[in-house]
Amino acid sequence: MKFFADTADLDDIRELAATGLLDGVTTNPSLIAKSGRDFMEVTREICGITDGPVSAEVVALDHETMMKEAEVLRKIADNVCIKVPLTVDGLKTCKALTDDGTMVNVTLCFSANQALLAAKAGATFVSPFVGRHDDNGTDGMDLIADIRLIYDNYDFGTQILVASVRHVVHVLESARIGADVMTAPPKVIMALFKHVLTDKGIEGFLKDWETTGQSIL
Ligand code: E4P
Secondary structure, three states: OEEEEEOOOHHHHHHHHHOOOOOEEEOOHHHHHHHOOOHHHHHHHHHHHOOOOEEEEOOOOOHHHHHHHHHHHHOOOOOEEEEEEOOHHHHHHHHHHHHOOOOEEEEEEOOHHHHHHHHHOOOOEEEEEHHHHHHOOOOHHHHHHHHHHHHHHHOOOOEEEEEOOOOHHHHHHHHHHOOOEEEEOHHHHHHOOOOHHHHHHHHHHHHHHHHHOOOOO
């Protein structure tokens, strides 16, 4: 499963990239606003940190303007992935861009039927939002399982990108289901490394090592 960071914070992206486990980045207009940075500038910098896909989202609602925005965004770097909303115009834009060889992430997917449409439109990635489903009283992971089943039934190449990930259990369940990618806030990715028994084990080993009086270097 690929790991994308869901953030526009450059320090966090650099820290994750240094682990060697970062496969890409997703942003959205809210994350750009939170960064307080210029959209084009911060996207260019993110594209310089990772070679993986960097999702940059259009803000127009009509196909024609989405295409114009996509044209500007895809010039930023070769690894820009155009993010479009799951609407009629968004999917028209998705089809046009992917037919032309551009990566597209279809975002704001909340149903398996919507994911089916995104695959038929040739999406590179579809982003079902699990956390927002949970917030709304339905299990977001059921949606991921349904999409996995449907995509496998028809051998769709669209990658399931689990989005709106809120905690480490979402990551575990995504991997169990066989999602292709998950995007999570940096703090969730860093939490994956942690286990209290790992810390306790290191502490015990080091205490015993000290009694030997030896050193490796
Ligand atoms: C995905 O690409 C979105 O940026 C993101 O995962 C949304 O997450 P949120 O529901 O925590 O805002």
